[in-house]
Amino acid sequence: MSVPAFTGSNVMDVDAAKIRGAGSNVHFDKVSVAYGAHVVLHPLTLDIAPGEILAMIGPSGSGKTTALRAVAGFVRPASGRIRIGATDVTDLPPYERGLGMVVQNYALFPHMRVEDNVAFGLRAQGADKALIGERVKDSLATVGMSGFAKRYPRELSGGQQQRVAIARALAVRPRVLLLDEPLSALDAQIRRNMVEEIAKLHRDLPGLTILYVTHDQTEALTLADKIAIMRDGRVSSHGPTAELYRRPPNRFTAEFLGRANLLPVTVAEGAAGPKGLAKARLGDAVLAGAARGEKPGDKTLLCIRPQHLSLTGDEEHTNRIVGTLKEVHWQGELTHLVLDVDGTPVRVSATRLPVSLPERGSAMPLFFAPGDTSLVPEDVRG
C-alpha cells in the first residue's frame, strides 16, 4: 500500500503555499507498543489537529518517544491503528508516510554538503532538478541558513546543524513534522533562541502539524498548542497548554508542568459564585480556590505556582497563609524563598523583596489570589 500524495511524481505538484494551508491530522487509535511482555505504551487514543503543535512531555521511559517512533514507522504497534490525514499508515514503511523528522543529534549526513543534505529527501522522492534547487533555496532561507549551502555539517555549530536538519525535514513538505528532543543537545542560550525560532517557523507555516517530544517543560509551554503529559506509558493528562498549566488535572501534571506548590487541604464549601471558587481549610486558614466539583469534606490539594505567591497582601491577593522561612536563594532576576507551611515546603519566586526580609526560622505571611489557584485531586496511583 502506498500514499499517493508523497510519491516522487507528486512531490513536484506540491508548492510552498499548500503547506501553509493544509496540514494533516494525526490520530492514534488505541495504539499500544510492547517489547515482548513489556508494554512500553499502553493503548493510546489521541488526536493532533491539522496545523497544531502537540508537545508530548514526560520523564524518561514514559513512552513519549515510543509514540513518536510509532508515527514515524520505526516501531510497530502491538495493537491499534495510526492515521495521518485519511491514510491508515500503521502498515506503511517510514519512507511512504510523508513525514519529516528532526532528532536530538541532528543526524545530518556528514559526507554531504548542507545543500545536499537538504536535497536528500527530494532526490529520494524523485523530484526534478529545478524543484530541488528551488526547495533547497527556500528551506535554507526559512531557517536563515542560505549562506551555508556549500558547507559540510562539521563546519557548523550545533545550532546551525539543527537548523539545517529542520530545513531538510521541511524541504519535502511533510504532512507532519516529528521533532524528537530536537534541542536537547544544545546549550541553554542557543536552546532559548531555537525555541523562539521554531515558534516563528510555525507562525510562518501555520498549516504544519508538529508532534514535539521533549522532557523540557519550557519548550513545551512556549511552543505547544496542546500538551500530552506521559507517565509510565500512559497519557497522564492532555489538553490546551494554558489550561493544563493553570488548572492541572492531577498532582503529576501540576508538578511536571512547571513548579507547583501543592498544599493538602480539606474542602469546606463547594464551588460557588461566578468564578466557581470553593473554600478549603489548611490548618486554621480558609482559602479560596478554583474548584472542579469537590464536595465539602473532600481531601484534596491546593495548587499555587511559586510566582503567584506574594509577600504582601492587597485586594486581589486575599488568600493568606503563614509559613516559616527556611531558605533564600538569590538568582539575579528572581529570588527563591522556601517556607514550611504546616509541614509542606512552599516555594516562592519573587522579583522584589521587602527591604528587610525576616530571618531564617521566622514566621512569614504569604498572599495569593484565589483565581491563581486550583484544587487538584491527589493521583490515584500516588
Added chain:
Amino acid sequence: MADAAVLHAPITRKVPGRFWIVPPAALLALLFFYPLVLIVQQAFTDDSGMANVAEFVRVLHARFFLNALINTITISVAATAGCLIVGLVLGLILAFVPFPGSGVIARLIDTFIALPTFLVTLAFTFLYGSAGMLNAGLMEIFSLQAPPVNFLYSTWGVVLAEVTVYSPFVLRPLLAAFSLVDRGQIEAASVLGARPFRIVRQVILPAAVPALIAGGSLCLLLTVNEFGIVLFIGAKGVITLPLLIYSKAIQESAYQVACIIAVINIALSLGLFGLYRFAAGRLGA
C-alpha cells in the same frame, strides 16, 4: 626571586638512556633485516659470488615469471573483490538486519581468522574435489563416469578458497565502521523517503569507505602472499609468485632466480602494506 630560583635550578630529570634502542634494533636486524639483505644480495649475485644484474633483467622478462605475476595479480584482485562483496553483504546483514543470534554468527565468522588457511582448502577438497561429496553424489545420481564439477582445480577454486578464508578480514573492520554509523541518519533518510538500497548507497557506504579500503588492502596483501591454499589445491598451471619462489628454491635449487622473484614479491607486498597503513590510518585504526 622564586622565579629566578626556578629558572636557575639544575635540571635533575634524567633523559631515558638512548642505548635502550640497541637491543630491539639488534634483534630486529638479526631476525628480519639480515635475512632480507641476504635475499637482496643473492638476487644480484650469481652462484660464483659475482655481481650479476643481467640475470635480474632476464627473470623480469621471462615467461614463467610474467605468468606467475599475472596469476598472482589476477587471483589476488579477484579474491579481494570477492572478499569485499561477501564481507559487505554479510556486514550489512549482521549490522542492520535484526535477527536473533547475529552476534554469534559474527563471532563464528571471526573464528575463520584463527584457522590455518589450508584447512578451508582441505574442507573444499572433501566437498568439491574430484572424489568429494558433491561429485560423488552427482556421479551416483546421474550415473556419470567422471566427476562433473572441476572448478576447484582451477584459478577460480583458489579464488573461492581465498574468498572464504579472507572475507572475515573485510567483515571485521566493516562491522566496526557500521557500529559507528548513527542510526538517526538511517532513520532520518528513511523518513525523508529513501528506500533501503538508497540508504545503503548514500548513507551507510560513504561511512564505510575507509573500512572497505583498509579491509580490501589487507586482503590484497594477504592474497598476494598466499602460499598454502595455492599449494594445497595444486591447480594445474596456477603458479603464483610465492609458489614460483618455492619451486625455484626448493625443487630447482635456482637460488638467485628465487631471490629475484622474492625481491619483487617483497616490493609488491611493501607497496600494498603502505596502502593498508594509509587506509587504516584514515579509519583511525
